[in-house]
Amino acid sequence: MDILVTLGRTLGFSMTAGVNLYATVGILGLAARYGWVSLPAQFKVFDHDAIIYSALALFVIEFVADKIPWVDTLWDSVHTAIRPLGGALIAVSTLGEASPLMQGLVALLGGGLAASSHLTKAGARVTVNASPEPFSNWILSLSEDVFVLGLAMLALRYPVLALAVVAIAFVVSLVALSMVIGSLKRLFARRRRALLGDQPA
Incomplete structure (x- = not known):
């Protein structure tokens, strides 16, 4: 059971780091600082003013x-390398x-999970931004924050359950990523055809 608890926390935070690294680090720091739950000693690495305040400001x-x-x-483009690396370090x-x-x-494993969630998020954003409907972006962003x-x-509280959620979310992210691609x-094929069609013969 101990290994499942450890993996649930390790991989859970790695996956969230791929979506929002700074929120993840901020939560880890605050949880370690204020003892939201009983955490192993290694979580104290996040309990530092510079880490907490920097993470919250960047969030x-x-x-x-x-x-x-x-x-x-x-x-997202700037964070293509940062989030997977952050997920690996958190793991x-x-x-x-x-x-x-x-x-x-x-x-x-942690870097891979962070990369999968990051690529799914980044690809979905490009698809939504190409849509004329302006509110989709806000809805997607707030959904990511809630996730x-x-x-x-x-x-933090139920790491074994979190491990199951990570497994399901990973499969869903792979399916979503293939749909986004x-x-x-x-989209690019349509735009290419449109550009070629506008060129003079």
Whole structure:
């Protein structure tokens, strides 16, 4: 059961890091600072003023940027390497004492989960931004915020349940990512045909 608890927290936070790294780090820091739940000693690494305040400040910036069409896509592009790396670091930090082999495997798994959730989010944003309906962006962004907060709190309080949610969310993200890629291919194909059609013979 201990390994399931550890994996539930480790992988739960890795997945949320792919959607919103700064909210994830902020929640970890506040949870360790104020003892929301009984956490292992390794979580104290997040209990530092510089980490907490920087994460919260960057979360506020991301919260605003995420609500502005195409600014969110630019923000996501900048974070294409940052979020998976953050997910890997969070995975290793929350793992605790483990062999180098286990740390490496968990880092790869955490980084992979963060990358999958990041790519799903970034691809969905491009698809939504191409839509003429202006409120979809806000709805999607707020849904992501709720997902991050919900999964993070679940990982803190009910890590085994969080592990099950991560497994389901990973499968859903793969399906969603394939749909997003298909939509983007069709969108770019239509625009290419339109541009070629506008050219003089």
